[in-house]
Amino acid sequence: MQSSQQITIDRPAASRAGGIPDRLPQRPTDLLLRWEVLLLIFLALVVLINVQLSPFFFDPYNLSDATFNFTEKAIVALPMTLLIIAGDIDLSVASIIALASTAMGAAAVAGASTAVLLVLGPLVGLACGILNGWLVTAFSVPAIIVTIGTMSLYRGICYIALGDQAYKNYPDGFDFFGQGYVFWVFSFEFCLFIVLAVIFGVVLHRTSFGRRVYAIGNNPTAALFSGIDVQRYRLVLFALVGLFSGLASVLLTSRLGSTRPNIATAWELEIITMVVLGGVNINGGSGTVPGVFIAAFVMGFLTFGMGLLNIPGIVMTVLIGFLLILAIALPVVIRKLTSARRRSA
Amino acid sequence: MATTPILKLSGISKSFPGVKALDGAQLELYPGEVTALVGENGAGKSTLVKIITGIYQPDAGEMQLDGKPLVLHSPEEAFAAGITAIYQETVLFDDLSVAENIFLGHEPRRARGTLIDWPAMYARTRELLAELEINLDPQTILKNLSIAQRHIVGIARALSIDARIVIMDEPTAALSRHEIEDLYGIVRGLTAAGKAILFITHKFDEIFAICQRYAVFRDGRFIGDGLIEDVDQDKLVSMMVGRNVAQIYPKRPVKLGEIVLEVDRLSHPTEFEDISFSLRKGEILGFYGLVGAGRSEVMQALFGITHPSRGSIRLEGRELSITSPRDAVRAGIVYVPEDRGKQGAILPLPIVENISLPQLDRISRRGFVDMAAEFVLARQYGERLQVKAASWSDPVDTLSGGNQQKVVIGKWLATQPKVIILDEPTKGIDIGAKAAVHDFTVELAEQGLAVIMVSSELPEVIGMADRIAVMHEGHIRHIFSREEATPEAIVTAATGATPAPISQAALHRAAFA
Incomplete structure (x- = not known):
């Protein structure tokens, strides 16, 4: 088409005089009320409390330890962010982690090398994700129903394979991915998470792929009517979530050095809490990767601090639940406040 | 023929944002007679029906029932006044029984009104269905019935409250020839019982088959009314479309x-x-x-x-x-759909992203969106269509309906279509x-x-x-x-x-x- 030139000829730096501007200047209060900013303030608060609790909190090795309890979940939260923005959800991620881990354990027993395991884990995850996506798109079943089903299915296979046993014999060198450091106190896991977060942020906020994800999440019908292959996009997103669950499984299995069928139990809730706390609308359509990135640290440092206080796991679950409800309720309250303010202005 | 109307509307006006749906409308319904409500799509017929049934409240004008002023605040009040409507797609409950559908909201009660008197309800249902000369089990679940049978349940519901004014909104749209004849029989039975019927239809043969009066609307205005025997089809058509x-x-x-x-x-x-x-x-x-x-x-x-x-x-x-x-x-080939909000635009997203959506590939380099090019595109087509907005980054749902439509058209023009x-x-x-x-x-x-x-x-x-x-x-x-x-x-x-x-x-x- 000849039109591609037509689009690039006229490119004034700012809008023409009297014309409609590209953007309106932002008011400082709007910026302050951004979810990411509120999260940062909350994160500072959490860090402050941690410092009060332990004088060693800012010790680099201590901080590095603190990251281990959330990076694997945060890695799954990245593709989950895209999936939830697109209006779907995957509750089977923890079971995918378990199934991928079980597959790797069985392969290791059969004599597979570290390289084979590195390929196998993500591959099993990818297959699980594709199955989820296929079931959701081919039969028009809500994702929440399908993934509740596959959550039991994938976990059930682990129990059948393992019973009360565990796989423990992983090959030499496999432990690096969950326990090794790239340099100084920066673990392999943590560095991987940072790189992936940047990639996912760029994909969601800078590419046409990301644009279409937002379009689908806001209005799948209008997205279809705009020439977007909605079903294929949904399938790809489920596959991505599966793939990265498989990757998280490699990290977790490597870190623990063993696989039991109850591995990563209830992680799906923490992962989804992370995403929602990050400001992603659970109904789809809005949310950012930076928000989820900050939320990962909030959740990580919060549970780490509670660990220092010897708060029992069950109480932590209560607090995580409370956080999830807060994260869903607060944006609604803020929206009401700001719209009331705008009306009175 | 009756000379005094049961229901009389005069000077009724109703506006919605940007549209005047009814402007000084009038209508008279007579006992024992069927009045045809005639007009093109958008003439204001359904707005009028919704005012008579209490769903909308008019901005101006007066309604009189038996010569006394009638003000309706809700559908329940219209129901209580003896006004009921049977819609094109009957709004009944698929999973409830025939009897439950007929008596929903006014079930016969016992034990000081705390419990539904089921035997009485079934007996009353049987009576009503017998009046309509139809053989149906009151306990049949509605979704097992044909569309014609559902209409009859709707009519039975109208009879159950002893309605004096029955509005039928294109009741024959989904019926077969034979079922239409049955419906005519029921309509004649209702008029014989002294009820006033407002019959909305697009089919002229029906108007001449069962209506005694007509009222024509065009663009929200009352055009004329009278007796069917005084008009022919050509006259009605010319009143409908105007000159x-x-x-x-x-x-x-x-x-x-x-x-x-x-x-x-x-x-x-x-x-x-x-x-x-x-x-x-x-x-x-x-x-x-x-x-x-x-x-x-x-x-x-x-x-x-x-x-x-x-x-x-x-x-x-x-x-x-x-x-x-x-x-x-x-x-x-591009399509600007009828339903702007659901199919045309992605309302919560900015104007600029709506316009670029169908052709993200063209303004992207290796998958990365060229945002400067995107704004150029939005400005080019937004200005060409004279979209009025505070900025191109405003969400489409902050715009008026007309400007939303311009954004949707602009989005497709930007793709340089052939059709x-x-x-x-x-x-x-x-x-x-x-x-x-x-x-x-x-x-x-x-x-x-x-x-x-x-x-x-x-x-x-x-x-x-x-x-x-x-x-x-x-x-x-x-x-x-x-x-x-x-x-x-x-x-x-x-x-x-x-x-x-x-x-x-x-x-x-x-x-x-």
Whole structure:
């Protein structure tokens, strides 16, 4: 088409005089009320409390330890962010982690090398994700129903394979991915998470792929009517979530050095809490990767601090639940406040 | 015949944002008589019904019941006043029984009103059904009934409250010939019992078969009423459509180019059959028909949303296989849907992202969106369509309906299509935006774009189109040239009142004129 030139000829730096501007200047209060900013303030608060609790909190090795309890979940939260923005959800991620881990354990027993395991884990995850996506798109079943089903299915296979046993014999060198450091106190896991977060942020906020994800999440019908292959996009997103669950499984299995069928139990809730706390609308359509990135640290440092206080796991679950409800309720309250303010202005 | 009306409306007006739905409307309903409410789509009939049944409150005007002022604040109050409506798609409850549907909200009670008196309810239901001479078990679940039987349940519901005024909104739309005869029998029975009936229909044969009076509306205004015996079909049609057509439309003669689109015997298992037409460069082809005639379904098949069972679509001589909107957009066919909010625009997203959405690939380099190019695109088409907004980054849902529609049209023009389909492009938008859309449509045709304009507004199709395809019940009845397109001829074809169907051969000739 000849039109591609037509689009690039006229490119004034700012809008023409009297014309409609590209953007309106932002008011400082709007910026302050951004979810990411509120999260940062909350994160500072959490860090402050941690410092009060332990004088060693800012010790680099201590901080590095603190990251281990959330990076694997945060890695799954990245593709989950895209999936939830697109209006779907995957509750089977923890079971995918378990199934991928079980597959790797069985392969290791059969004599597979570290390289084979590195390929196998993500591959099993990818297959699980594709199955989820296929079931959701081919039969028009809500994702929440399908993934509740596959959550039991994938976990059930682990129990059948393992019973009360565990796989423990992983090959030499496999432990690096969950326990090794790239340099100084920066673990392999943590560095991987940072790189992936940047990639996912760029994909969601800078590419046409990301644009279409937002379009689908806001209005799948209008997205279809705009020439977007909605079903294929949904399938790809489920596959991505599966793939990265498989990757998280490699990290977790490597870190623990063993696989039991109850591995990563209830992680799906923490992962989804992370995403929602990050400001992603659970109904789809809005949310950012930076928000989820900050939320990962909030959740990580919060549970780490509670660990220092010897708060029992069950109480932590209560607090995580409370956080999830807060994260869903607060944006609604803020929206009401700001719209009331705008009306009175 | 009765001389004093039960229900009398005068000076009723009702406005919605940007639209005056009713302007000084009046209506009289007489006991024991059927009054036909006649008018085009958008004449204000359904707004009037909603005012009589208490769903809407009028901005001005007065209603009188038996000569006493009547003010309705809710459907329940209308119900209590003895006014009930049976809608086109009966609003009943599929999973409840016949008896429950009839008595919902006013069930016979026992034990001081705490419990439903089921035996009494079933007995009353049997009585009502016997009155209507229909054999139905009161405990049958509604979803197991035919559409005709559901209508009868709706009527039984009307009788159960001893309604004096019964409104029937296109009750025969989904009924067979035989079932319609049964319905007529019931209607005659109701009038014999002294009830006043308001009968809304697009079918003239029905008006003359069972109505005693008529009232005609056009563009929200009352045009006239009287006794059926004093009018004929031509008189009603001319009252419906008026005479002042084609004066305010900006249509200018355009030299037509070569044929761009040829559709041959396109058919769908349930929605339409043997749709054939051609479209030239610079041409505006109007598609007129009543609601449900299958126009949008044909357009959505051209756009790959629904899938035709047979027939062919050729664009610039090449046969197309369109299985998704993506295929259609790539081929150069774009569709501005009727439902802006659900299908046209992604309301919460910025104007700029809506406009760039169909062609993200073209303004992206290796998948990365060139945001500067994106704003250029938005400005170029937004300004061309005179979109009014505070900034191009504003969400589309902050705009007025007319400006939202401009964004949707702009988004498709930016793809530089060969054929643009506008489905009810001016529905629900204000006069100013309407004129802008009309101007723009003409301008597009002048620039050589082929335009299909689906519209239920007769003046709009007559004022804008070079040719007009009229659909009725899934078929193209006729394709009128600009010269033969009189309002009367078009309405006659659209209501299926044509005396003899046009032969297939003639239709084919007209299609590829």
